[in-house]
Amino acid sequence: MSKLRFTITMTLDGYIAGPNQSIENPLGEGGEQMHDWVVKLKFFREMHGDEGGGETGTNDDVLREAFENIGATIMGRNMFGGGPGPWDASWKGWWGDNPPYHTAVFVLTHHAREPLEMQGGTTFFFVTDGIESALRQAKEAAGDKDIMLGGGASVAQQYLAAGLIDEMELHVVPLLLGGGERLLDNLGSDVTLEPVRSVEGPGVTHLKYRVKQSGSGTDGQRAESPAKA
Amino acid sequence: MSKLRFTITMTLDGYIAGPNQSIENPLGEGGEQMHDWVVKLKFFREMHGDEGGGETGTNDDVLREAFENIGATIMGRNMFGGGPGPWDASWKGWWGDNPPYHTAVFVLTHHAREPLEMQGGTTFFFVTDGIESALRQAKEAAGDKDIMLGGGASVAQQYLAAGLIDEMELHVVPLLLGGGERLLDNLGSDVTLEPVRSVEGPGVTHLKYRVKQSGSGTDGQRAESPAKA
DSSP: OOOEEEEEEEETTSEEEOSSOOSSOTTOTTTGGGGHHHHTBHHHHHHTTOOSOOBOSHHHHHHHHHHTTEEEEEEEHHHHOSOSSSOOTTOOOSSOSSOSOOSEEEEEOSSOOOOEEOGGGOEEEEEOSOHHHHHHHHHHHHTTSEEEEEEOHHHHHHHHHTTOOOEEEEEEESOOOOSSEETTOSOTTOEEEEEEEEEEETTEEEEEEEEEEOSSOTTOOTTTGGGOO | OOOEEEEEEEETTSEEEOSSOOSSOTTOTTTGGGGHHHHTBHHHHHHTTOOSOOBOSHHHHHHHHHHTTEEEEEEEHHHHOSOSSSOOTTOOOSSOSSOTTOSEEEEEOSSOOOOEEOGGGOEEEEEOSOHHHHHHHHHHHHTTSEEEEEEOHHHHHHHHHTTOOOEEEEEEESOOOOSSEETTOSOTTOEEEEEEEEEEETTEEEEEEEEEEOSSOTTOOTTTGGGOO
């Protein structure tokens, strides 16, 4: 069975982006340093087409594993960027001509757009009919492989509330941002988490959970609207 | 040098108590289950005067260590209970005649009250002149030993903002409460954390940090007022 796996870096105070996100500062104020642990890793460099060097060890192993057996990706409009509102066709995401996904990527949006084929096996598809449709399409694209949910917070909250995420791995970094986009908000207490493992790496602790749906709100409607911009 | 050590259980969404705290429900709705990991431990039972049985292992070791070498305790009025407002002298805390602290305990409050001597070495002192005074008195009482900060959130925020906490250990449990008292709020991004270690126990991950003060707001005034009730 193909699984939906969500993996993201979160500060100890629960943020996945700082305040005042902008084109110049897509992760918000102070947000960039959340990813200090990841940008120096060997696997991160490989994903971005740089074959030379990079750090190996626990963090590299965890990141490599997070991308293993992934056959499709889902993300929100904010994570793809270029919004909100109707598309400017010149916007092709934050990642240049060869994005690090190397799979079909389904972008949740209110605004239709033709698929966008990039180098290295990444094609962006723009999905306007909701999270379940995006998941269905991603499953078709992924075949036997798993699907990665990239973020951001509101799309993750929609999928969590709908009970559609199978596994969540949070890379918890020892930072306080004090504001911005908080991951585990708007969820009430209906999401049940079962610990899979904790792994300590330099400067980050990796917490992995199986996700279950324990209460009401299983249709995900509560959190449906705000994320698609 | 005597250290101020803060240790507390926190949900993955950052809460140390659920919504609607009351006398009947001091940890708020859903809050009790946060401590499922702790109440069954051998050391917890010993602290509460029950010598028989209890779980040993990683969690028991971590809890035991958290209470090792502690010579005094500080807590907020809410954690002691019986408030807000002037004291009802019949209120002697949540813990019965033999509280689990077995040290001098300094309770931060706006309302003066005579010291309250309990069984087992616990004496509650009521401090009305602020967090620095409480810390000074606790250091005198502790001698060479360390001081434990018990909580709750607003007192912890005051001490964190003032740069007075040396070590913070969060016992992160795989629960979402969706509301209540959030620990790491009102702090901005001025608190710098240096990871000491992560330890995985059954049903809980123990994250320990050294705390440093990196920016402005070192006088702790910003968070001073709301915690003393």
